[in-house]
Amino acid sequence: MEIRVVFTVLKKATALFFLACCPLLSAQKQFPIGAEVWGGYSYLRFEASQLGFADDLNLHGWNGGLSLPDLYRGFGVAADISGHYASEMEEYNFLIGPQYSFELKGMRLYGHGLFGKARDRLRQPGTTNFEPSDLHKALAFGGGVDIPVSNRFSFRALQADYLITNAFNTTQHNLRFSTGLIVRFGKRSE
Amino acid sequence: MIATLACVVVSALLSCGGGNTSSSSSSSRLAYVVGGQTNVVGLRINSSGGIQVVLGSPFVAGNGPSSVVVHPSNKFLFVANQIEHTISLFTIDQSSGAVTEVLPRTPVGISPVAMTMDSGGKFLFVADQGANPAVYSFSIGANGALTAVNGSPALLGAAPSGLTLTAAANLLYVPVPNFSAIYAFQVNSDGSLTPVQGSPFVVSDGVATLAVDPAGKFLFVPNPSTGTITVLLIQSSPAGSLGTGPGAFAAGTSPVAATTDPTGAYLYVANFGTTTLNQYSVDANTGSLTKLTAAAPTTGTNPTFIIPDPNGKYVFVGNQGSSSLSEFIIKPDGSLATTSNSITIGVQPRSLAIEK
Numbered sequence: 446m447e448i449r450v451v452f453t454v455l456k457k458a459t460a461l462f463f464l465a466c467c468p469l470l471s472a473q474k475q476f477p478i479g480a481e482v483w484g485g486y487s488y489l490r491f492e493a494s495q496l497g498f499a500d501d502l503n504l505h506g507w508n509g510g511l512s513l514p515d516l517y518r519g520f521g522v523a524a525d526i527s528g529h530y531a532s533e534m535e536e537y538n539f540l541i542g543p544q545y546s547f548e549l550k551g552m553r554l555y556g557h558g559l560f561g562k563a564r565d566r567l568r569q570p571g572t573t574n575f576e577p578s579d580l581h582k583a584l585a586f587g588g589g590v591d592i593p594v595s596n597r598f599s600f601r602a603l604q605a606d607y608l609i610t611n612a613f614n615t616t617q618h619n620l621r622f623s624t625g626l627i628v629r630f631g632k633r634s635e
Numbered sequence: 636m637i638a639t640l641a642c643v644v645v646s647a648l649l650s651c652g653g654g655n656t657s658s659s660s661s662s663s664r665l666a667y668v669v670g671g672q673t674n675v676v677g678l679r680i681n682s683s684g685g686i687q688v689v690l691g692s693p694f695v696a697g698n699g700p701s702s703v704v705v706h707p708s709n710k711f712l713f714v715a716n717q718i719e720h721t722i723s724l725f726t727i728d729q730s731s732g733a734v735t736e737v738l739p740r741t742p743v744g745i746s747p748v749a750m751t752m753d754s755g756g757k758f759l760f761v762a763d764q765g766a767n768p769a770v771y772s773f774s775i776g777a778n779g780a781l782t783a784v785n786g787s788p789a790l791l792g793a794a795p796s797g798l799t800l801t802a803a804a805n806l807l808y809v810p811v812p813n814f815s816a817i818y819a820f821q822v823n824s825d826g827s828l829t830p831v832q833g834s835p836f837v838v839s840d841g842v843a844t845l846a847v848d849p850a851g852k853f854l855f856v857p858n859p860s861t862g863t864i865t866v867l868l869i870q871s872s873p874a875g876s877l878g879t880g881p882g883a884f885a886a887g888t889s890p891v892a893a894t895t896d897p898t899g900a901y902l903y904v905a906n907f908g909t910t911t912l913n914q915y916s917v918d919a920n921t922g923s924l925t926k927l928t929a930a931a932p933t934t935g936t937n938p939t940f941i942i943p944d945p946n947g948k949y950v951f952v953g954n955q956g957s958s959s960l961s962e963f964i965i966k967p968d969g970s971l972a973t974t975s976n977s978i979t980i981g982v983q984p985r986s987l988a989i990e991k
Binding site: 493494495496497498499500533534567569570571572573574575577613 | 688689692695731
């Protein structure tokens, strides 16, 4: 029960974070450095067989984040959150880490290494003795392709991540693919 | 261009996975172990014998789970709760292996200790050790619900320690250690039980959990008192009666459980007093046992039950003393070899059931 409460608080805190940030960002005419907020659809192939499932699971959900993509010569920092759902379970990732990006033929390519926490929760726990929810370390290595649409908006054509999680003391090697819309605030990168 | 490529990749991923649902792998089997205060431990056994504890385990049954049976449909799990004298019905989630109890529990006897089910999943038989020891018969509904069969229970003279049903599900044998005897019943088409003429059959030197060969010709009786295995003949006249077989064969200290491989060519015996199994070849004509020359495989401490994998690849032994489950692979010559997949259960295991 306690874990569920913490989990609910965490979800609410995340929502509040977004509610607080969006007006702040939109109120700014010009950031001293460029910032990006993005969000969209995400797919996760989760290695659930490590948890006693018959097979790996396909989870669908959302992915988004905030990044300062060009702090120094293409190097920046990215914060990434995602939530994925299947009928059997759900997973949330809270990650942050360095990112490198560069432009190529009018598109922007980037790579990142992210670390943080992930929470997995079983949605069909059966009649069990313990709360089937676990907060644990997570790592993601990946990158993607952004296509500018206008000065303010870009389309994140694909972000692909190799996501390593440690749910319930077992290690899962997962793949995450995301796509979505990027909104840029502040000055553009050179 | 890249956007198109991304859409293709994402679309392919979506279509390959079947949306939000997962596909069940036919290469793995679920198994459930009961023991401890209320524990039902789910296990996923993959094709190479690897054992993974199902997330959410242990699941909660009633007080004192003593026996577990998986319905042949693999949809339902039944657990006998000895202290609470009830039977729990669970539904099985094939994807995750999680089990969810369907309440209320079904009352049965005073102290249910063992269960067995016919291969068609029509009837559940429950051995009860109460003041009036008996075998209860239940018919199983499409939703797993249990209904007492007319004429149930069939009374016994003393407390039973197990139930062994022939593959044809027409004969039920019940060991009664206090009498050193075996009660034999014919299973009628409605699930009721009729005592076999001459039952109970007295066996020298004690009785424990019985094994019957798949052809229904031989009954293998562990004799804990003398460390032997007695082979009895299942006779056709009177149907199901037990006749003298090739005799008793040396086993280990306090043999408590026996099983054949799915072909009936080999017999394996767990000895409560040692940490080694006995393994024999079975003469298909006489039932005579010949010890295999291969080294005896090692179990955990105080093995109490021995169960073959339905596909005939593995044998599992529950170890009460070490609260563990030992896994053995059946080699082509019928001998058993220890695998590296044995696991600790965390509670003293009392019974194991593997899905079909």
